[in-house]
Amino acid sequence: MLPKRTLSIAPMLDWTDRHYRYMARQITKNTWLYTEMINAGAIIHGDPNRFLLKNECENPIALQLGGSDSADLAKAAAKAAQYGYDEINLNCGCPSPRVQKGAFGACLMNEVNLVSGCLNAIQDAAPNCDITIKHRIGLDKQTEYQPLADFVGELARSTNCRTFIVHARNAWLDGLSPKENRDVPPLRYDYVYQLKQEFVDLEIIINGGITTNEQIHQHLQYVDGVMVGREAYHNPMLMKSWDAQFYGDTTPEITYDELINRLYDYAKIQLAANRGTILRHMARHYLGLMHGLHGARTWRRMLSDADLLKSNRAELLLEALAMVREDSH
Structure with missing residues (x-):
């Protein structure tokens, strides 16, 4: 029985590789770990061991895939399932120009039917894995809540995806670097809370700018889970109380x-x-x-x-x- 996604560590390019994940797993047993985003094409055409190899202890673990070709995503997902991943997550949140050129990442939020096809292809190829999505609250200067709700609602209707990880900022496709996209667009946690109120049956996980255990407790009053990014990387021992605080696990904290x-x-x-x-x-x-x-x-x-x-x-x-x-x- 897998633990709930009450807490998870965000997929972070160049950071959440298997060596980081091994360390994180020693500090917290229950928190979900995510790979860095891996392009589906790299898994199919490259050495799958290089991209998919993980340590036995890492589960519960999710592979985050980047791509927008449902056939490629399906092939990559099928390979990932053989390596024992618990979840496959589709990236619809990365704003980098390199990713946009490949027509995936955040710009997919404008292509809900394409996303729906991708999620269904991944699910068919890896039926024993949970299929999830990570996305932003909107694109560019769009500030209304409704397009976000429409995106989530359509995917909930047309796919088996029940877990939505929402980075509570817009992605600006022009004019900001990927680094600035993590800081400049304002955080709108209220939009993520509103999603949970509207879609009670979906698992809604909040991400973006969360740095303390107090903030985690606060968010958990409104959503199902919290995904922590850079703070868990730069200050990993933040995680040492998580099993006890958020999972009721009585194992002593690691020294x-x-x-x-x-x-x-x-x-x-x-x-x-x-x-x-x-x-x-x-x-x-x-x-x-x-x-x-x-x-x-x-x-x-x-x-x-x-x-x-x-x-x-x-x-x-x-x-x-x-x-x-x-x-x-």
């Missing part, structure tokens, strides 16, 4: 020492596997682990030092931890 020792064991295995993984691929995700603690700067400095990383020794993690302990005394 820093336990976590670093697990990451050390993991790094040793990854380096020994000779699949091209180097220590930097893993350590870059660990920089925020000591966020707010006394030795945080020492930790970050050691784990981002090119000379120290060059030797590819997993022991660097334990040495950095020892230095943090020394700093704290």
Whole structure:
């Protein structure tokens, strides 16, 4: 039985790879993890292991697909199902020009029939996976609620998709970089709350600008789940109380020492596997682990030092931890 999607970590390009997800899973057992967005074509034409390989412990986990060709999405979904993903999520929220050129991401919000066909094709190809969608509240300067409700309502009517992850900002297709698109368009949480009121039977998950456990509690009064993005990356230990706070799980929270020792064991295995993984691929995700603690700067400095990383020794993690302990005394 899978846990509810009360909490999830957003798909973040270049960030939520399998090394980050392994760390996140050590900190929280119940939170849903998402891959970074992967283009359906890359899975079909490239090496599927490169894009789909995950650690056994990662479930519950969703693969986020980018694309707008239903046949390609179906092929990619069928492959993903073989790798044991619990959910396949269609990206209808990414505003980057590269994505627009491929006619997918946020611009799909203008093409509800195309999206409907894509979701149904994914569902047919991966019948045992949950099929979900992540989208914005609107495009460009559109400020009315109704187009959003029409989009969600049509998909609820024409597909089996019952989980809608809503980034509570518009996507501006012109004039803003992807980074600015995460900050500049104003947040409208009330639109996401309104969706939940209107579509009581759908699972509505809110995303965008959420950084504290207090905010999560607040949102959960109005929607079914909360998806956290950058804060869970830059300050991963925010997640350590989530199992107890939001899932009623009584397992003791992981300590820093336990976590670093697990990451050390993991790094040793990854380096020994000779699949091209180097220590930097893993350590870059660990920089925020000591966020707010006394030795945080020492930790970050050691784990981002090119000379120290060059030797590819997993022991660097334990040495950095020892230095943090020394700093704290």
